Amino acid sequence: MTTMKEVAQATGVSVSTVSLVLNNLDKGRVKPDTAERVRGQAKAMGYRSNALARSLRTSRTRILGFISQEVATTPFAGGLIMGAQDAAAKLGYMLITVSTDGVAQEERQIAALKRYGADGFLYAKMYDRVADVPASLAKLPVVVANASERTGHFPAVAPDEFQIGYDATRRLVEAGCERIAYIGDKDPILAQGLRFMGYKAALEEAGRVFDPALAVHVGFNQEALDAVEGLVRASEPDGFFCFNDARAWYVYEAAARRGLRVGADWSVVGVDNHRVFAETLAPRLTTIELPHYEMGYWAVYKLVSIIEGKTLEMDEAEAPGARAPLPALDVPSPALIHCRLVEKDSVASH
Amino acid sequence: MTTMKEVAQATGVSVSTVSLVLNNLDKGRVKPDTAERVRGQAKAMGYRSNALARSLRTSRTRILGFISQEVATTPFAGGLIMGAQDAAAKLGYMLITVSTDGVAQEERQIAALKRYGADGFLYAKMYDRVADVPASLAKLPVVVANASERTGHFPAVAPDEFQIGYDATRRLVEAGCERIAYIGDKDPILAQGLRFMGYKAALEEAGRVFDPALAVHVGFNQEALDAVEGLVRASEPDGFFCFNDARAWYVYEAAARRGLRVGADWSVVGVDNHRVFAETLAPRLTTIELPHYEMGYWAVYKLVSIIEGKTLEMDEAEAPGARAPLPALDVPSPALIHCRLVEKDSVASH
DNA sequence: GTGAAAGCGCTAACAT
């Protein structure tokens, strides 16, 4: 590795001059001619700056810590990580990813991140929930991703779960469905309650009365299939809003058993958690895509804004929500719905 | 942040003594009494070592670069990353994850990783293919994960695709299936060809003649559903080996349309790419789990072995392939099959 | 305009 010292010697100037030039601080301080010679030498010698040495001196590393759990087992973790990673790359930062299962491990990982001098931290959850940022991060730059934050002291970004339920149901109404069922999650997680509320709100807005017999909350496998079968038999819906793709499965099976076709006889809207349904079932299923990539992207922009103490503008093309949607689907049920994000700034400034 | 210097002053010794003690190099060199005082002070003052300063001095960072593409869009990227991250944590390393789409970006990211002084690199692919390690990594410690490497100059780990096809088909034979279909991928990727070969090998071993009418290679959606329907109608299989879970879907739909039950009337074995089928369809579908977590784990152990120039033993409990399998499934089709890994050492040593 | 010098926090060879 070529060092500044070597470039300086080869050019016949001092290291300070080289430093100035190579950091583009030469304007009005170094003779343009000298600057050019330095740049030429540096290039010729293949000089690469040493991030460690710079960081040691400046106590800024341009390293961001990405802290989360359950990354290995949730199918959309990659999107979150990569949104963050892409934004980091764009802003000249590196992302160190740590997974933590259990508090002890979390503290150890946070300590490690601190030893490497991370400038800030992304605290991500794999399911939308109320997150508690650990005390060890309290006074540091932190942004919460894919979760709501309890205290409001940290900026957070999460999917607009209510809107998902509302949009999905609204589309089913517009598609002409008369009896719209809700296939929910029996786990009482945040997303479940909010999507259900959105569903009810859209029904009400359409002048319909919510019928509890059209809603069911299920887990997986046989039990779920039986529950959906029961609902279909008892209430004869013609439209379905499914908590996620896994739940939509059972509706598909119920349709197939009856010789009915989703997208023709029934309309189904589901949240595409697992990234399999969109490719497997399109154009029959209408999918709502959870914007994990965008959340990661947004979170990093926010975090770097805090670290650098200035507002950073995202390119329009790169901004959350701006990615090209899937092509419209040629079915009675509507096309892909893009999920809005809920962005919360911290109440206390950093 | 407390520094060694501060600890030294507070204890009344020199920094070198503190360094020796805090790095556990004091045995026989520092008086036990002094060592204890140093340790006490360090603890009291909340001393944390500065990884940057150490790395600058030792030119070893304990940072590993994880390079890959398509992480955002593939559902199993998280497993690979986290297997790597967990192994790294166990061995005292940090993982910097970079995603690269396009060669230019890849080179920029590799350069960044080098500036941060990464000790070694994981070169991962999201689908098993023949990977070309970029020339910029040629002389450095590199391990290839989830792909085969072209030259044999680098260690690589990938799923044993042939074995997947063989195992799956063998189980179907043992389950008593008479006519076993293969629902493949029309994309001629490595995994497709190898799994198909495994399927044919198992058939042959069972003394059966491969019937081309029982094999179909499909993409997605209506076309795939139609193809599977056609195969079922024409050849009346009673067992199915599906290239992946997405393809198994169409078999399920075909079954439902006939009022047949998978796990009773038909046996289905599929590779669980998307991590949704195991939870949604169990106990009806037999899933082969792709060991992405284990691959990441193995790759890091291998990489660190190379970096540190010694063979590292993995805990039995943590070793690839040793994770607890899902509970056996109570169906005619067999339980979860754990996928073997193919491990290749480099032909040239590093 | 340019260079000398100090020092970020640490390790390691060399003295004592």
Added chain:
DNA sequence: ATGTTAGCGCTTTCAC
């Protein structure tokens, strides 16, 4: 058994 010293590669003040 402990301390002194000399950097690792860089940034940044302060002289000239």
